[in-house]
Amino acid sequence: MNILSIGGSDPSAGAGIQSDIKTFSNHNVYGFTVVTAITSQNTKNVTSIEPVSTKSLKTQLDSILSDFQVDAIKIGMVYNSQIIKVINSKLQRVKVPIIVDPIIKSTTGAILLKKNAQRDYKKMIIPLADIITPNRYEAKVLSGLSNASKSAKKIQSIGAKCVIITGATSSNGKISDFVLEEKKEYVISGKKIPIKNHGSGCNYSASIAVSLAKGKTIQNAVKIAKNYVYQSIKHSKKIGKGVNITHKNISSEVKELSDSINYFKQIKNIYKVIPECQTNFVFAKKNPKSVMDVLGISGRLVKSGKEVLTAGEIVYGGSQHVGTAVIQVSKKFPEIRSSLNIKYDPKIISNAKKSNFTVLNYDRSKEPKKLKQKENSSISWGISNCLNSKPPDIIYHKGDIGKEPMILIFGNKPSEIMQKVSKLRLAH
């Protein structure tokens, strides 16, 4: 997945295109950048702004749009009317979701959209927007209105399909975004962190761009963006002499799991090993106590025709079933922290034995009746019954009445599971 950010260069990398690359990367998508203007700034002030020439802007856009598949476009700082006109003419016929983040003033008070360009901005940039994400101040400048609902409706009437006013209201430690979709309006609230920062607006709109490219609903996109911004402010750094710079480092555990999931999904014909109950791939903290200590995919890896799609996000508590399995194994073998479930196939079991894997199994039909009634009890019972003195590579069962047979692969970490997967010659 590839996303293009069109905006200003910020050498402090707190905002602008540099910050967007970090957001895209944190969401595991590739980012392109087209520079509209070069700002000189730090955490205290902006000292210079030089827009690029229209020729450069045109050729930058052509370079990207003629070569790559672009799954969404974010438009940030545009500065003047010449830049606005080029963007409008190049993007009018582009058929990918466009997120517009109106950039009018910097946190430190500098003008980032010239006053005499505001008319052209409304005429030529706002109508490109599938989603526009002004903050309260920007919404007021664009609409002339203070009331969130009226202001959003005005901006929608200028041509944006959906309007999200970020930080529309805030009280009691909460900050709420006002969302006006094509046919409904609602508010989404989250926790507020009162830290003056540089970058949160860019983080928000870039995260929305990723979600839109992934086909998520606007409501889910807003929830994901709010959480991302919360984290980026929480981990913001005072690395300069002025305001904090937002920062979010995806944990190495999430990166490791996410890389392995992507690798797994790319295996040829891998859809054939996805069971009816779908697949999860998990990675636990050390000594996990509950599934809330285990990273998993909240909506699992699901089969859609011959494709395997990631439904949901990688989150702690994302898997009940496979999460419970890894917790049970880790009680006896603490080094084992990752697991993946796939469809039972005797050929896979015989490949595993040929590779000298430690393969264990249990018979679900032998589980005591009393236990069966409890949610997820079977897996704990089955696993604790079959473990022996060696850490397992594979544990399988052949099902029970109404229960699907299943293979679980175990390893110390997701990349080790992928090494095992390559030996098992899945989907051949």
Ligand code: PXL
């Ligand atoms: O945060 C908005 C923003 C976006 N883009 C650039 C900026 C700023 C704020 O300073 O400099 C280039």
